[in-house]
Amino acid sequence: MESVWSLCVGALFACWLAGSVVNQFRLGSWRKVTAHDRFMLLPRWTFFAPNPGRTDPHLVFRDCRDCAPGPWREIGWAPPNRWLWWLWNPGRYPRKAVSDLAAAVMTGAAAATGSDARLATLSPAYIALLQCVMAQPGAVSGGLRQFALVHSRTFAAQRPLQVAFVSEWHRVEP
Known part of the structure; x- marks a missing residue:
């Protein structure tokens, strides 16, 4: 059970890192995603x-x-x-x-x-x-x-x- 949680948390942080990297580029399609980032978790x-x-x-x-x-x-x-x-x-x-x-x-x-x-x-x-x-x-x-x-x-x-x-x-x- 602990390894499942570790895998889930690791996947969450990997997605967050990938989203942060993509957010550095001003992509038109990505603006739809950042429009829903109410808590500004994706840095630029x-x-x-x-x-x-x-x-x-x-x-x-x-x-x-x-x-x-x-x-x-x-x-x-x-x-x-x-x-x-x-x-x-x-x-x-x-x-x-x-x-x-x-x-x-x-x-x-x-x-x-x-x-x-x-x-x-x-x-x-x-x-x-x-x-x-x-x-x-x-x-x-x-x-x-x-x-x-x-x-x-x-x-x-x-x-x-x-x-x-x-x-x-x-x-x-x-």
Whole structure:
């Protein structure tokens, strides 16, 4: 019985790998399959994209206390001195994770329409960003918290920001 389960799980992962490989190519017939991928389990990697990203995503959040939304605060992982990034850059991995998760949430939000609009909030990318936001200090138990994805073209202090996605309000649990 155990070997049957191992075979089934192995076949599932083999199909997932094959689907992930096929998803890297923009095949017209494959789009019918990805249209049903509500949880975005088939990734698309663009390491050397023909259209590289020209903006940087930023994760911001705010709390709502007494029915009054507070100011937006950015979650930052960059060391204070950019000249040290070549030597010490602990924020590189979280920034990359936010970048990948933001792209997945944006793709899911663009694909979700009408009655499926709330399905984007069930995607693993949305839940991972929500977990990151909820782990930030300063939340009041029973209050509400909301996050947004904004894009900028630079890391300068005075940079123009473009709002790309705003989440729903989520209750902060103790």
